[in-house]
Amino acid sequence: AQKVTQAQTEISVVEKEDVTLDCVYETRDTTYYLFWYKQPPSGELVFLIRRNSFDEKNEISGRYSWNFQKSTSSFNFTITASQVVDSAVYFCALKTSGSRLTFGEGTQLTVNP
Amino acid sequence: NAGVTQTPKFRVLKTGQSMTLLCAQDMNHEYMYWYRQDPGMGLRLIHYSVGEGTTAKGEVPDGYNVSRLKKQNFLLGLESAAPSQTSVYFCASSYGKQETQYFGPGTRLLVL
Numbered sequence: 001a002q003k004v005t006q007a008q009t010e011i012s013v014v015e016k017e018d019v020t021l022d023c024v025y026e027t028r029d030t031t032y033y034l035f036w037y038k039q040p041p042s043g044e045l046v047f048l049i050r051r052n053s054f055d056e057k058n059e060i061s062g063r064y065s066w067n068f069q070k071s072t073s074s075f076n077f078t079i080t081a082s083q084v085v086d087s088a089v090y091f092c093a094l095k096t097s098g099s100r101l102t103f104g105e106g107t108q109l110t111v112n113p
Numbered sequence: 114n115a116g117v118t119q120t121p122k123f124r125v126l127k128t129g130q131s132m133t134l135l136c137a138q139d140m141n142h143e144y145m146y147w148y149r150q151d152p153g154m155g156l157r158l159i160h161y162s163v164g165e166g167t168t169a170k171g172e173v174p175d176g177y178n179v180s181r182l183k184k185q186n187f188l189l190g191l192e193s194a195a196p197s198q199t200s201v202y203f204c205a206s207s208y209g210k211q212e213t214q215y216f217g218p219g220t221r222l223l224v225l
Contacts, residue, residue, distance in 0.1 A: 033211055035213065043218065043221075044216065044217075044218045044219060045203060045219075046216075047213055047214075047215060050213045091155070095211060097211065100161075100172065101146075101158070101214060103155045103156045104155065105155050
């Protein structure tokens, strides 16, 4: 069975602080895919990144960066110099070949001015 | 490209009424999905389709039916709405089984 754990239910930071959202996953498959989605207050789900299990390379996209570590089954997401517009619920998700897309419970990030 | 669109955005139903939610995608994706999002329960898969004319059950299919008569459209039906179906419904599509799912804006449904 697959499982995604986002232990941080809510995080509150002040603008310009760096913040890391944790994601821990469980699967017995050797081939799998990890995702992050953003859900702003307007409600839509916005795709941020997709990573496959064979590619542990970390990725940076502007102020966003992702740290994938198979040894600890983690796929953490860092926002550098946070902004108010980053306030949203962030979901980590896992997909394996034989299963549906499994979402974590989400982390509510609030960035205060 | 509009991506994934959903109609309507918001609806109020009385218990026992029926309705259909429409999802459309213009990305030529083979796979389409319906999810519901409830507080504290994350997103749960209701039904999905791997291609035109096919449908399959997801995690929470009871009380819902779906149809995929055209590749670009995926309909979710509630035959007899119940208060437990109050939720936010999301449609998604993907090119393939392991590919990224792109989501629509969601439909808020309130069943009284």
